[in-house]
Amino acid sequence: MNFNSIIKRASIALLAVSLYSCNGEEMDTVKTTYDFENVSYSGQTARIQMLDSLSKTIKAGTLINVTADQLSSIYENTSGELFGSSKDLKSKTFPGAVAAIEEQFDIVEAISGDEQYVIGGRLYNAEGVEPAQIVEKGLMGSVLYYQAVTVYLGEEKMDVDNETVEEGKGTAMQHHWDEAFGYFGAPTDFLNESTEGTVWFWAKYANGRKDVMDFSTPIFNAFIAGRQAINDKDYEERDRQIAIIKENWEKVIAATTIHYVNASIADIAAEDMGAFYHHWSEAKAFADAFLYNIDRKISTEEMDQLATLLGDVPADATTEDLQAVNTLLQEVFGFTADEVAQF
Secondary structure, X not given: OOHHHHHHXXXXXXXXXXXXXXXXXXXXXXXXXXXXXXXXXHHHHHHHHHHHHHHHXXXXXXXXXXXXXXXXXXXXXXXXXXXXXXXXXXXXXXXXXXXXXXXXXXXXXXXXXXXXXXXXXXXXXXXXXXXXXXXXXXXXXXXXXXXXXXXXXXXXXXXXXOOOOEOOOEOHHHHHHHHHHHHHOOOOOOOOOOXXXXXXXXXXXXXXXXXXXXXXXXXXXXXXXXXXXXXXXXXXXXXXXXXXXXXXXXXXXXXXXXXXXXXXXXXXXXXXXXXXXXXXXXXXXXXXXXXXXXXOOOOHHHHHHHHHHHOOOHHHOOHHHHHHHHHHHHHHHOOOHHHHHHO
16 A cells, blocks of 8 residues: 555545544534523513413312403403513404403303302313313414414514614514514423423423324424524525424324314213313314414315314214314324324
8 A cells, every 4th residue: 555545544534533523513512402692582481371370260160250350351461460571362362363262251250150060170161161271272372373383483573684683682583583482382491301491381282292293302493493593594494494393383283183082082982071071172172273373284174174073062073073083184184093093
């Protein structure tokens, strides 16, 4: 072997070591937490806490009378001080959903504190619909999901300044992205086993299907990667991450709807009407959430089919109807029969 060959082989070896080191360094610096400078989404956290409070207040109606005014005061944050914030839920609700939410407040006032409307420790109206689920899941869709995927990750909020940094908030684009992340309800170390923060609403339900299909990881990682892309002013990459978030978040809705439909089918077979009313109410409210993603995969016609199959009250939905719901969602989102059965 001549000298040139030795040098050539040594250079290749050094290059390989260099590439390995670089790759190793890149792996070490890949973000696994939502840890950036100038991040603020306190308003989103406050609204999530208001929703939690609203749901708990309705559920207290199994024991005491809860008035519509009490619920409205939380929904509108009339004191301007709830959870140390002047923010509110009502102003961020999809406009067409406000009346339906406030109608539930009147229903709660009419039935709460009356044991004839309590089954298995839960409050139901005369037709078996559970107001706590309709309000909680309804606002998860019409506020949290709508604001995140359609408003803050939409063109209008993303087509903004990404140069001028405001201390504590970042640029307008960075801030809008952070606010979308805030509505997901995940702590900044969401994927770590020793997560310290509270896992709220959508993040909790994304985790709920994790044993069958992992939606948490792609959504959370896309939020991290998208924020980094905005920092790097790589807008094509940002848009790729938006698509990942929207696709997987919509699948959370589909899989969770199927989960509660499966439970409803089992309840009918067991002739446990109290459990059936509860699970049907959750399935119905989750299915309604599809509406709030302007870029949804499910079509308007398919959403209409879902609404018809689930009906307006539990008595409208037969076992065959519920099985048809699962079949429709399986076909739309490409789930396997085994996944549907396990959700």
